[in-house]
Amino acid sequence: MEVIILLCLFSILSPALAGLLNPTDTITWGGDISRAGYQPTHNMDPSVVGSAQFGQLFKTILPGNYRGNLEQIYSQPLVYTLNDGIQYVFVATTQNNVYKINAKTGVVVSQRNLHIPFLTADLNGCVDINPLVGVTATGVIDPDTDTWYLTAKTYADQTDQLKGVPNGRYYVHAIDVNTLTERPNFPVGLEGMVGRNNPNRMFNGGIHHQRPALLQAGQFIYAGFASHCVQWNFTGWVVGWDKSSGAIVEHFVTEAGPEPNTVPGGGIWMSGGGLASDGQGSMFFATGNGFASQLSGTSVPGRQPPSSLEEAAVHMKINDDGTLTVVDFFMPWEKTQLDGADKDLGTTPLELLPTSTFTCPNVQRMGVVTGKSGKTYVLNLDNLGGYQMGANHLDAIPYVYQNENSVYAGAGVYPLEGGYIYINVIQYQTHVFKFSCDGNGNPVFTKVGDSPDKNAYILGVGHGTVTSLNGQAGTGLVWTSDVEGYNLRIYNAVPVNGLMTLIKSFNIVGVTKFTRPVFGDGRVYIGTVQGALYGFGSPVNLPLSCSSPYNFGTVVINSSSTAMTVQCQATSKTQITSINLAGNPNFVISGLPTLPYTLQAGNNISFQATFSPRQVGPLSSDVLINTTTAAAGFSANTPISLKGIGQSHAPILMVNPNTVSFNGVVTGQEIGGVNSSVLLINQGDAPLTITSIDYSLVSEGGATVAPNSTAAGPRVGPFTFINLPSSIPGNSEITVAVNFNPSTSGNFAAYLTVHSNGGDRILDVVGTSGTYPVALVEFQAADGSGTWIPYSNTTAFTFGSVLEQQTKSLQMRLTNKGDSNAGRLSVTVSKPPFGVAGIIGAVNGVDLAEGTTLAAGESATATLFCSVPKSQVNVDPYNGTAQWTMNTGDPNAGKMFIQFFCNAVSEQVGLLAANGSAIYRYDGCFVENNPGRQLSAQLYGSADNTNDKCITTCAGKGYKYCATQYQVECWGGNSIPVASTLGRDCGYPCAGNGNETCGGNGYFQNGTYMSLFVNPSLPEGAPLPAAGGGGANNPNPPTAVQSVGNWTLNGCITEATAGRALSGKALSSDDMTVEYCVGNCTGYAYAGVEYGRECYCGNIIDATSTSASISDCSMGCAGNSTEVCGAGGRLSLYSNHITLPSTSIAVVVKPAAPPQIGNHIFLGCYTEATTGRALTGAGSADINMTPELCHTSCSSYAYFGVEYGQECYCGNTLASGSIITAIGDCSMTCPGNTTELCGAGNRLEMYYSNQTQTITTAPTTAAASTTTTAPTTTTALTITTPKGPAALATVGSYSYLGCYTEATNGRALVSSFVANDSMTLEYCASQMAQYTYFGVEYGRECYGSNTLAVGCVPALAADCSMTCPGNNTELCGAGNRLQLYSRAATSTSTTPTTLTTISASTNASSSAINTTSSVTIPVSSTSTTPVSFTSTTLVSSTSTTPTSTPTPTGPIIAKIAGYNYLGCWTEATNARTFAAATVAMDNMTVEYCAQLMSKWTYFGVEYGSECYGANAFSAGSILALTSDCNQLCAGNPLEYCGAGNRLNAYQVSNITTYSTSTSVATLSTVASTTAVNTIVVATTGISTTVVSSSTTSTPVSASVNSTSSSVASSTLSVSVKSSTSSLASSTVSASVNTTTSSVASSTSTSVSSTISSIASSTISTSVKSTTNVASSTASPSANSTTSSVASSTASTTVSTSANSTTSSVASSVASSTASISASTSVNSTTSSPVSKTASTSASTSVTTSVISTTSAKASSTASSSTSTSAISMSSSKASSAASSSTSTAVTSTTSSKASSTTSSSTSTTSATPTPTGRIVVQGNTNFTYYRCLVEPTNARALPKLVAAADNMTVPYCLSLAWNYKWVGLEYGRECWAANTLTTGTLNATKESECGMACAGNKTTICGDGNRLTAYHNNVTLTA
DSSP, rough: HHHHHHHHHHHHSSSSGGOOOOOOOOTTTSSSTTOOOOESSOOOOOHHTTTTTTTTEEEOOOOOGGGGGGOOOOOEEEEOOOTTTOOEEEEEOOSSSSEEETTTTOOEEEEOOOOOOOOEETTTTOSSSSSSOOOSSEEETTTTTEEEEEEEEEEOOSOOOOOGGEEEEEEEEEEEEOOOOOTTOOEOOHHHHHHTTTEEEEOOOOTTOSSSSSEEEETTTEEEEESSSTTTSHHHOOEETTTTTEEEEEEEBBBOOOOOTTTTTOOOOOOOBBBBESSEEEEEEOOOOOOOOOOOOOOOOOSSSOOOOOOEEEEEEEEEEOOEEEEEEOTTHHHHHHHHOOOOOSSSEEEETTTSOOOOOSOOOEEEETHHHHTEEEETBBBBOSOOSGGGGGOHHHHHHHSOOOOOOOEEOOTTOOOEEEEEEESEEEEEEEEEEETTEEEEEEEEEEEEEEOOOOOOOOEEEEEEEEEEEOEEEEEOOOSSSSSSEESSSBBBTOOOOEEEEEETTBBOTTTEEEEEESSEEEBBBBEEEEEEESOOOOOOEEEEEEEEEEEETTOOOEEEEEEEEESSSSEEEEEEEEETTTTTEEEEOOEEEEEEETTTEEEEEEEESSEEEEEEEEEEEEEEEETTTTOOOOEEEEEEEEESSSOOEEESSSSSEEEEEEETSTTTTTEEEEEEEEOOOOOEEEEEEEEESTTTOOOOOOEOOOOOOOOETTTTEEEEEEOOOTTTEEEEEEEESSSEEEEEEEHHHHHEEEEEEEEEEEEEEOOOOEEEEEEOTTSOOOEEEEOBBTEEEEEEEEEETTTEEEEEEEEEEEOOOOOOOOEEEEEEEOSSSSEEEEESSSSSTTOEEEETOOEEEEEEEEEOOOTTTTTOOOOEEEEEEEEEOTTTOOOOEEEEEEEOOOOSSSSSSSSSSSSSSSEEEEESSSSSSSSEEEEEETTTTTTHHHHHHHTTOOOOOEEETTTEEEESSSOOOOOOOOGGGGOEEEEEEEEEEEEBTTTTTOOOOEEEOOOOTSSSOOOOTTTOOOTTOSSSSOOOOOEEEEEEEHHHHHHHHSSSSSSSSSEOOOOOOOOOOOOOTTSSSSEEEETTTTTEEEEEOTTTOOOOOOGOOOOOOOSSSTOOOOOEEEEEEEEEEEEOOOOOOOBBOOOOOSSSEEEEEEEEEEESSSSSSSSEEEEEEETTHHHHHEEEHTTTTSEEEETTTEOOOEEESOOOOBBBGGGGGOEEEETTEEEEHHHOEEEEEEEEEEOOOEEOOOOOSSSSEEEEOOOOOEEEEOOOOOOOOOOOEEEETEEEEEEOOOOSSSSSOOOEEEEETTTHHHHHHHHTTSSSSSETHHHHHEEESOOOOOOOOOOGGGOOOOTTEEEEEEEOOBTTEEEEEEOOOOOOOOOOOOOEEEEEEOOOOOOOOEEEEEEOOOOOOOOOOOOOOOOOOOOOSOOOOOOOOOOOOSSSOOOOTTEEEEEEEBTTTBOOOOOOOOOOTOOOHHHHHHHHHTSSSEEEEEEEEEEEEEEEEOOOOOOOOGOOOEETTTTEEEEOOBBEEEEEEEEEEOOOOOEEEOOOOEEEEEOOOOOEEEEEEETTEEEEEEEEEEEEEEEEEEEEEEEEOOOOOOOOEEEEEEEOOOOSSSEEEEEEOOOSSSOOOOOOOOOOOOOOOOOOOOEEEEEEOOOOOOOOOSSSOEEEEEEEOOOOSSSOOOEEEEOOOOOOOOOOOOEEEEESSOOEEEEEEOOOOOOOOOEEEEOOSOOHHHHHHHHEEEEEOOOOOOSEEEEEEOOOSSSOOOOSSSOOOOOOOOHHHHHHHHOOOOOOOOEEEOOOOOOOOOOOOEEEEEEEEEEESSOSSSSSEEOOTTOHHHHHHHHHHOOEEEEEEETTTEEESSSSTTOOOBBBOGGOOOOOOEEEEEEEEOBBBBBBEEEEEOOOOOO
């Protein structure tokens, strides 16, 4: 009856099997959709399998050979019988080949290629499947249609050219198994689909991996997806499609929000196991780790599943339309810890156990799943358990067992003989668990046995599989595949005495990891990664036909059954040579004939068999009849099975297992301890009575102790025994639970002796408990000293320098450094660089593999190598890198990205430079006789020729080029040969050194080639220079003149391609010098000397002239051989710094943009803004566009820019995110003038007006009006292309000091900062010209100051190893290392009544623009002190006594503006942790940084004043101690802003509603004489600086209320200077409110503007200065208030209250300051519709009064108690008010739509509405959504601008462009169309890059900056 039930269950679980399907076929993974792997219908007879005749039938070599690689079979073969009656094996490979193979013979019947495969080399070092990824998931065969469904990974481009992750694609195939052809409607591509339950997730075939086996559920097929090595922003997917139409019916994601789509996790991979189903509308699967972590610490019932299904077992309902609904889930209680250690729950499939056996009263349907943590979970399929729903927030599941190590293999399941499951543990034995139900009706799985052999040390032992012979008890076999040892092992299913019995094993080369044996008719098939499919079985032809098996039924032990006659008939003439009984002695055979015995065909033989059991339970033996047969093709023996069951009438006690072991338990980790179980069994018919139990803590039979009685049961030591019985009924068993709950670490044991009327039995219980393991990773030092270097995420392990054709091997060591009681350290993730491209690799994938475990104090090593291939001499060194990703069971170590570095060097020969590198560099292999000799002079022909000898000889002759060829020849010349060729064409070994190459005859021996070397410093094509004029043999080469008068060297440039670079004037002379040339270029902007004797002048440099290396200009001047005068085709370029009357030159070299048009000066090439246009004032397009035409339309605006060739935009401000970029990015010519450039895609040629403006302050009432006009000043804007000599000893007037560290707790150089992607030493020197010191760091960062901060000390010269991005021949520091330069400080002289020009420069971060405001001021004849420049507060040079710095009042900010605090992190390895965006501000706060980086997922603050942003951490950044981040924010000393090499890091939070309640911070400080007091209000980021010179203490207080909306509030800087000699006290107070209201209103009237000043100085000059600074990460749009108060004789009281409104666009304030030793009154005005504030303040040693006014719909009032004061405020749609006290009040008011009131202080709370998320509109009747497209480089994807509107929506755009084939929306408000896509746009970008809301519907997406949301017209259009 049991057999019938099991076969019926099998039919239910595989509905298709109920038809004509051959029962020996396998058409889905594991044999049926339960995935349990129990297969009773494949004729697997243990007597046959265990016999000598069961063996390898065939080994089929698959012919696939893509790029020389063997086929690999990761997709399990399927077995299916076709209508021709033949059974076939269907195989799919990683090369995307499919095969149809005869299941009996192994012959390949047919084959087909689906696509080219995807390359593992594109997967960023993930080599889990290597070298190709194609079909890796097991498909499914639908027997109703003879269709084989599978998925394949490939590329969009099938020409085998375009590779890379973005081009990866997945396709669904439906293949006719008869012909291997595609079914109609297939294949189906999956690229670009978005999650049905989360539109923010888009499917990209490159980053996702389809590993789980496919599931068929009626009409629908389903596939699960995960990632490659947990990389990129993947999510788990379940994709379903209709099996006939191919229509996608489900695209479900496991990360369904609200986490950002950059958060990865929830992958479904299950080591290749299949999605499971009960055949009744339910689907089950398990997922891997993830990082949304929605349920951290919160108990959640299973019926309330989260949207992020990470580390989960999932139950889904399959709906009628194919969609899926989550109905239940389970998540381990330690989910968060499992995530951190990469311990996936979903390493194995969730298997459904057969309900015929595995059922209990309380749990009727069970599933089993095991993960990397080693825990085996038995789940209730009808109530999975939720998250932390058990006692003490633990799991609420029926049963859990902790294995010793990770498990990747699904359980084997045997539902006969009471029920068993088998767990294959990495590096440990396979464990056998016996099923039972306890007394409470709950399932228990007791460990009763192990395999005799351990599983492989490395991944991965295969999924458990069990067969039986037609469901008969006693015929169970467990099949295990493995990658080491015996690769196929076959065991009897029921263990004997605690051990499984191995009956057969095979060695198979290259068995695929995680494979599962696949069964046909009496055969089993195994795939490999070595190109072969193996078939095993028994020959079909047996010489004897015997009825088998013979079943004797139940017999009482120690008695015998009635004899049975065994009869066999010969099928051919056969001689019987022997008859033997194999197995246990419970059977007896008799009546055997005399042997040998010959049978003719058809004759019979018989003998007797008797069953005489000596033990109870199922018993079996085999009779083996050995034969010889004259005919060929017959087996040499015939097996006959004998079976029976032994029975006892008396009770018999058995204990199974007899030892219970608890290993690796962490003390106190699990509340209540851990449980295991043991079975007490009565094997007899009569009841068994337990008379007593003895307990000992010493040994078996040792001294006994009395147990402690507890409610659960008796307790001995740390062990409690639960449910101990007093009696056991006949033929029954009782499950006893054993609890292990130690309070301390150590080794424990208890020994039980159970006494009964059925005998005595002993049970041993042992356990170990300890602390957590500690991982230590080390690497051998490269110097051979034997030192081991510990791992640091900031430093790569290095091999040092390795010479070409050499290999260096070093070891990496992993040690468990835990204490003596520490648990074993497990390696949960290990991705070694084994088999990857490059010069660094691991020698194998075995050492330190996943699954490695180490006891405390134990170590294991892995060997890595750096192997540098052979190369020619004198090639540049290059670096090799590799990464080993590792995670361990150390909870504090985290995931380690272990970097390796190797410097590959070649031999350097010939003339050597001081650094040891060759002066003559190898230039390549060149064609000779092309036509004629390519080098003019043969220097020699010699049998001892080497490249060294040739170069030395050639250099002595002064030649630029030297070449060896024909092994023995050496040639020289000054002109480069015409054509180079492939390096392999030069293959001749040099006659004098066979390791070098001296020319060749071509790889295919069809030419003559030379090995060419070049001295780059010598001129091209020039005659040998005269003595002193340069050349390799000149001991005194010429040097470049740095400056002559007003002329300064700008570098070396090339001549134009079609004319002269400078075309204004030309002359030549044999007396040429630099001085002579520039003297003849008076009146021009540029002068250039060329060829030693030629001079050219001009105002503009031709567009085709480009920057060259400074070493290219090396020819001595004809008139002075010590000076450099260019070279052949190279000009030494000088620029005139006197402002010319006709023009103001803005650009030095490229591009050919007009330097000035009208009053607008060229700024450079700028990007568009982050979320819209950079310029929003006006716009137009013209097919005849030029910059001049655009200027005509935008002359009234501060800015204008040309883009995309024909587009023009205007504005008064730059929107947030518009930053300067490489000048070469603007490369599109203007259609109206092809000699000019008009931007490019997403790039604007930007201009700015420097026209003098008149400051007008207009009051809001008619009471008074005051207008102040200042004299005009000239603002010169200079954009300098980084150039200069490559020598590091000097840069201009600076001398090199060496490589220095940063200061102890800050920057070494604190005064000024600039960053640029084209940084050079020369550029940095020019930016920091006013400072004594400058330094370059991290390649692109430049710092300046007049002093070095404390802690800045010399470092090793080698530490400064980063090259400058603008000149790779220069070094620009490194991480935390400065390339430091200094010069003598400039003295300040006292000149009676002279004109002194003082410039204050402000540099925008990540910008090459230097904005300089020059003011000319008459200076008094009194003595002065040197001007002190700082970036923050300007203080006169008198001595100061600072007050104490305020102490932070609370913890680090945990949440700010939608970000959560992540901790204190180090910088990355040789890079910035957040490298996408950089801003440095002297008023930096955490809030300000959050505002600036609002577009990025992460931001961090560092060094107090630096802010960085990015969407991902750079490799090598690790979590540091919180205390390491101890530097106060420059803009708020109540907050921390990182430290040196430490970032306070923040990540975008998942909180959808963010509201800030009122917070009030009150500061009080006392200012003493000449003190500097800084007041910072944390909640608004408002910085108030007071500089006072007074003899009276000054109380200063500030009260601030702040409310934030979706973006952090703006930063306002208030500077106040008070100078007084009175004894009266001075009070300054500020009260500021920040609210989200759009316009603040007031009931009082506005106050007029009055200006009054009293100064003690006799000379006073009023100067107007306007400064504009561009920022790389935020637009200069801000709401700010700036106040400056000066008093000469009396105390001052100032009270200010301001309201500031923030929006979704970040704002910033650029502050420029200068100190002038005179009495100065300055008015600064900036006007813009979108408020932009540039604040300029000047401090003097006498008296200063500053009035700053900004017009931006705002009003402000202020008052002073005495004397004169001035208040300045700028605000956008905001109002401010201040109280007035006495005396004269001066107020500047510029508001037109706001009013001010008397003093007020309010607090407001604002809550941002919950964001609903933007969606992609899928189209309309005519249009279908296509994808997100990136605009091409030099054109529009869709050239026709249909409309641009502030109410733009997708339907509106589609309706306007109905007659076009393609339509796209961009920038939220633009609609574009065309009938074809411009070439190059068919490759989509990431779907997430289109995220800008439509102007007319904020819930939908309308493209983005330079990104189109594209739609395709489905209707056929007519002309």
